[in-house]
Structures are given as structure tokens and as C-alpha cells.
Amino acid sequence: MSDATTLAAPPRPRAFRAATEESPAVRRGLILIAVAGLAILVFAPLIVVFAEALAKGAVAAVKSLQSKDALSAIRLTLLIAAISVPLNAVFGIAAAWFITKFDFRGKAFLITLIDLPFSVSPVVAGLCIVFMFGANSLAGGWLVAQGFPIVFALPGIVLATVFVTFPFVARELIPVMIEQGRAEEEAALTLGASGWRVFRTVTLPNIRWALLYGVLLCNARAMGEFGAVAVVSGKIRGQTATMPITIEMQYNEYLSVAAFSLAAVLTLLALVTLLLKTILEIRHADEIAATRRH
Numbered sequence: 700m701s702d703a704t705t706l707a708a709p710p711r712p713r714a715f716r717a718a719t720e721e722s723p724a725v726r727r728g729l730i731l732i733a734v735a736g737l738a739i740l741v742f743a744p745l746i747v748v749f750a751e752a753l754a755k756g757a758v759a760a761v762k763s764l765q766s767k768d769a770l771s772a773i774r775l776t777l778l779i780a781a782i783s784v785p786l787n788a789v790f791g792i793a794a795a796w797f798i799t800k801f802d803f804r805g806k807a808f809l810i811t812l813i814d815l816p817f818s819v820s821p822v823v824a825g826l827c828i829v830f831m832f833g834a835n836s837l838a839g840g841w842l843v844a845q846g847f848p849i850v851f852a853l854p855g856i857v858l859a860t861v862f863v864t865f866p867f868v869a870r871e872l873i874p875v876m877i878e879q880g881r882a883e884e885e886a887a888l889t890l891g892a893s894g895w896r897v898f899r900t901v902t903l904p905n906i907r908w909a910l911l912y913g914v915l916l917c918n919a920r921a922m923g924e925f926g927a928v929a930v931v932s933g934k935i936r937g938q939t940a941t942m943p944i945t946i947e948m949q950y951n952e953y954l955s956v957a958a959f960s961l962a963a964v965l966t967l968l969a970l971v972t973l974l975l976k977t978i979l980e981i982r983h984a985d986e987i988a989a990t991r992r993h
Contacts (some may be wrong), residue, residue, distance in 0.1 A: 751959035760885055763887045763957035764964065771937045772945035772961065777940065778853075783860040787917050788910065790861075791868025796902075799876035802883070813869050824862050825930025828855055851933035856941070859927035864917045871913035872906055879905055881917055890910040912976065919972045923965065 713773045751762045763769060794813060798806060816824065832839040832849035842849055849855045883905070903910075925943040932939035940948065942965050949958035 711889055731908075737767050745966060747977040748959055748962050749910075751955060752963040754959075755956050758958040759956055760963070763954075766957065766993045768937055768940070768945055768949075769957065769961055771965065772940055772942045775853075775940070776922050776965075778861050780918050782857050783864060783921050784914060784918045785887070786861055787864055787868050788914055790865060791872055791913060791917075792906075792910070794869045795872035795876050795906075796898075799872055800881055810873070813866050816864075816866055821859075821924065821926030822930055823925035825859050828859055828862075828927070828931050832858075850931055851935065851939060853939070853955055855931040856928050856939060859931045860921050860924055863924050863927050864920045867917040867920065868910065868913035871909045875906055875909040876902075908979060911979050915972050915976050915979070922968055 705838075708983075724975070733858065779911075794809075798809060829850050830836060832842065834840055834843050834848070834850070839849055847854070849858065883901050884897050887901050888894075892900070923943060925947075928941055929944055930946060934940055934944050934948065936945075936948065942961055946958050946961050946965070949955075949961065
């Protein structure tokens with residue numbers, strides 16, 4: 700047998716293409732789809748909100764925001780956010796600490812419970828609060844008799860907002876604290892530091908960025924929550940009507956300028972939250988890069 704038949708040439712290696720190496724036409728098509736989706740779902744509604752708010756001029760928009768109902772809705776929304784966000788920050792830190800620093804049975808079930816507000820409709824959550832603390836319930840009737848109503852009052856709105864926004868802080872902290880482990884805290888405790896000092900000097904600096912992200916997301920959801928608040932508030936104009944509820948009421952009454960002006964304020968608050976989140980992400984990235992250089 701000849702050498703050509705006895706020694707087969709090795710197969711030529713196939714040229715593999717990276718997953719990101721697409722043709723220019725495919726890349727342009729994907730970019731076009733992404734931009735079109737953003738334009739339809741994000742930019743167009745924003746333009747409509749501000750255009751409708753200024754349809755009769757800036758003076759009419761500002762005048763509508765100076766009405767009693769609008770000012771009451773703005774104050775109530777900011778008050779609810781000021782109460783519910785710190786509460787959720789404390790609850791989120793405690794839940795994340797308990798889940799990541801201790802081993803116990805039922806940990807997965809507890810994490811599932813934390814995610815429950817994501818899967819339950821806000822309207823259902825509001826109905827549960829009404830059934831538990833309404834005037835016809837045992838606890839709610841006693842509280843009303845004592846002069847402390849929960850439903851159709853500020854406490855019920857805060858309770859509904861806290862429930863709906865509870866997962867945001869905890870879900871931001873849990874992955875970060877799992878990745879960091881327990882070594883630094885255990886070392887500090889070994890050196891004689893108290894539990895509060897360990898939290899203040901070791902744990903808190905390590906989780907501050909995730910905590911800020913969670914607080915910003917929680918604040919944005921708290922100001923924009925509608926479903927649960929609509930059920931427990933009773934939509935009492937000037938008393939329990941938040942900004943989203945007031946917007947709906949004004950729009951249903953054909954007060955389009957007033958409704959869209961208040962919606963523009965709520966949109967601006969959301970954009971400010973997004974800007975703060977972006978700034979935090981940039982600073983976090985810069986800090987990580989500086990740490991790697993050193």
C-alpha cells in the first residue's frame with residue numbers, strides 16, 4: 700500500500716465564529732428593533748405626557764398643580780414614600796442578614812415568601828388588608844372604635860405600599876451578602892468587636908451600593924403604586940388620594956391638563972430616580988476599577 704493510502708491527512712479544523720460576530724445587516728437589524736421598541740414603549744408615552752400637560756400652555760399646567768387636590772396628592776405620595784421606604788430598608792437588611800448569615804431549615808421557603816409580593820396582584824393584597832383591618836373585621840372594628848382606622852386612612856395606604864415594595868431592598872442585598880460570605884464579620888467578632896460595630900464598620904460599607912439600589916427602586920415603586928392603594932384608600936379626594944389615584948380621577952372627569960400635569964410631575968420623579976441610579980452605578984464601577992488598579 701502506498702504512503703498516500705496508509706497515512707490519511709488529518710482533518711482540517713473548522714473555523715468557528717464567535718457568538719457576537721454577526722453580519723453588519725444583522726447587527727443593524729437588532730439595533731433597529733431595540734430602538735423601535737424603546738421609542739414605542741418608553742419615549743412616545745413620555746412625549747405624550749408632557750405634550751398633553753402643556754397643551755394649554757405652561758401657565759395652565761402650573762395652575763392645575765396648585766389646586767388643593769394636586770397639592771394634597773403630592774404631599775400624601777411623598778409622605779407615604781418617606782415612611783415606607785425606610786421601613787423596607789430596615790426590613791430588607793434584617794431579612795438579608797438573617798438569610799445569608801445563618802443556616803436553618805426553611806430558608807428557601809423564607810426566600811419564596813419575600814418574593815410573594817412580586818407574584819400576588821396588588822389588588823389582591825389590598826383586598827387582604829381590607830378583610831383583615833376593615834371596619835367589619837374584629838381587629839379593624841376595635842381600631843376604628845379606638846379612633847385609629849387602618850382602611851381608608853393613611854396607615855392602610857402605608858401598609859399596602861410596604862407590602863408591595865418589600866422585596867426590592869432584600870432582593871438587592873441577598874446576592875451581594877451571599878457572595879461576600881461571613882469571613883470578615885467572623886474575623887471582626889473574633890477581634891472583640893460588638894455586633895453593632897461589625898454591622899456599622901464591616902457589613903454596611905460592603906452592601907451600601909446594593910442598599911442604595913434597592914432603596915431607589917423601592918422609592919420609585921412606592922410613589923407609583925396604584926392597585927393596592929386604590930383598594931385600601933377609598934379614593935377620598937384631598938385625604939387618601941395619592942398622585943396615581945388623583946391622575947385617574949382627573950382623567951375620568953375630563954380634566955386632561957390637570958391629569959397630565961400631575962402625571963408629568965410623577966414622571967419627573969421617576970426620571971430623577973433613574974438618574975440617581977445611573978450615577979450610583981457609575982460611581983460603583985469607578986470604585987471597583989480603582990480597587991483593581993491598587
